[in-house]
Amino acid sequence: MANSDSGESIIARFVRILSAFDDRHQTMSVAELGRRTGLPVTTTYRMVNELLLERLLEREPGGEVHIGTRMWELVSRGSKMVGLREAALPFMEDVQSVVQHATTLGILDSDEVLYIERIGTHSTVVDISKIAGRLPLHATSSGLILLAHSPAAYQDVILARPLTKYTDTTLTEPAVLRRHLADIRQRGFAAMPGVIVPETTGIAVPVFGPDNTAVAALSVIVPRTEEHTAARVPVLMAGARGVSRALGWRGELKGTVRQSQ
Amino acid sequence: MANSDSGESIIARFVRILSAFDDRHQTMSVAELGRRTGLPVTTTYRMVNELLLERLLEREPGGEVHIGTRMWELVSRGSKMVGLREAALPFMEDVQSVVQHATTLGILDSDEVLYIERIGTHSTVVDISKIAGRLPLHATSSGLILLAHSPAAYQDVILARPLTKYTDTTLTEPAVLRRHLADIRQRGFAAMPGVIVPETTGIAVPVFGPDNTAVAALSVIVPRTEEHTAARVPVLMAGARGVSRALGWRGELKGTVRQSQ
DNA sequence: ACGGCGATTACCATTGAACGGGAATCACGA
DNA sequence: TCGTGATTCCCGTTCAATGGTAATCGCCGT
Incomplete structure (x- = not known):
């Protein structure tokens, strides 16, 4: 489904990223996100940047990321x-x-x-x-x-x-x-x-x-x-x-x- | 960013798909989704199937699709x-x-x-x-x-x-x-x-x-x-x-x- | 200032997942 | 029965995605 060694689709990885956030961890550094998801470092950073572009994730002043307002909005609306x-x-x-x-x-x-x-x-x-x-x-x-x-x-x-x-x-x-x-x-x-x-x-x-x-x-x-x-x-x-x-x-x-x- | 002719990343297309759903159109056939998003037919079906796999979208008995419970859950939780x-x-x-x-x-x-x-x-x-x-x-x-x-x-x-x-x-x-x-x-x-x-x-x-x-x-x-x-x-x-x-x-x-x- | 460590960014060769046109098939109403 | 539209299947092409390595940044302790 995707180009990854593990044979995961991007969508699956996206879900992994979303799943990394829960009520106890609503915001975290990209490195930690990489660790929690188990994705390769580079891949994590690349994907996070893509998601930031679409505002599905958002970056805090400190550099940490959290689920974006856009994400909530799209889902809530539809x-x-x-x-x-x-x-x-x-x-x-x-x-x-x-x-x-x-x-x-x-x-x-x-x-x-x-x-x-x-x-x-x-x-x-x-x-x-x-x-x-x-x-x-x-x-x-x-x-x-x-x-x-x-x-x-x-x-x-x-x-x-x-x-x-x-x-x-x-x-x-x-x-x-x-x-x-x-x-x-x-x-x-x-x-x-x-x-x-x-x-x-x-x-x-x-x-x-x-x-x-x-x-x-x-x-x-x-x-x-x-x-x-x-x-x-x-x-x-x-x-x-x-x-x-x-x-x-x-x-x-x-x-x-x-x-x- | 992606392999598409239009140069869109999968994530961008995913957003397009999500955006196609709003309070007036919370459920639609895949064909209609394709029309609303402007994505090529085949691509629409391929992506929808991937999203269905992850339960980000869900299929109704009639074959129409809507935003999945999983989607809501992941976003709400995080x-x-x-x-x-x-x-x-x-x-x-x-x-x-x-x-x-x-x-x-x-x-x-x-x-x-x-x-x-x-x-x-x-x-x-x-x-x-x-x-x-x-x-x-x-x-x-x-x-x-x-x-x-x-x-x-x-x-x-x-x-x-x-x-x-x-x-x-x-x-x-x-x-x-x-x-x-x-x-x-x-x-x-x-x-x-x-x-x-x-x-x-x-x-x-x-x-x-x-x-x-x-x-x-x-x-x-x-x-x-x-x-x-x-x-x-x-x-x-x-x-x-x-x-x-x-x-x-x-x-x-x-x-x-x-x-x- | 220096050094060490983790986080982040930059680089790049490889490759197979994604792409999408086209055709076949299915579903349903006329 | 036919026709229209939705859906699935097929398949050759190609470049976006991949992920290792290495450089850079930033912070803290000494």
């Missing part, structure tokens, strides 16, 4: 994420104002939950969901909601894999999980106490798109000591219906998750 | 925008809840205002700011705030350019603008009635970063019939100070805009 986020945000705020704990919006991507948005306090509760962060399907309430509304064939694939047991309440038995999924699908919500972090409980409900598939999961993360699940589910559901309607949803029947890869 | 947005959002909500009109957060980028975030009703007021949208510096309250806190040399550059007169209240005279900028800088806010759309007034205040430079502008857009500028400025200022502090700002002195490019 991506469907922003639309989903914008549709959901007002309702998330409503939910958040009532529940008073972290509220998140997640989608199913590459067999994981990808969190699109999250609002609410950062510190009151131990919670590891962050924007653009990923968590496994079987160990989060959002993941279980998304899985529950997925085609059976897809569920089978996921359940057939080795499932990490994060805490002693994490479900890893395919048969048990399958029963849970049926439950979740029928009741319309997933409440999972401490499946990934012992101290917290996640409660999630599905958000539907126009084609009646579950496109996202709306969830709240509350301390396990004050779950009040029964009281909180209706709030979440109302919010999720609001989001669904904002997305053009009209129906009533339960649907299946739209797969993205 | 970009500083998200941090700024997250810091600002709670305060923007406070402002919005009081003002009850569109509230926006914009930064200075490439001699324009780039809107990072906006919340509030979509329909009550004619307003053209949208997330990842751009507007000129001299014709928006946010732009004037950012400009007012920029180095004099930069102001000169901008004011020396031909400035479009959108409405009859749009200021285009360098001398007049310069006086306004001084005013704005001193008072700490910019209130511009109908400079770009006759029916609305924008009110903006600066957000400062740790180094005491103005990193963003917080603004509200209200119908011109109910400005209440005097009453609204304090709310905005309180919000902006909150954001500034969340960003690590401590100082009190007025600073200058941090340039990006």
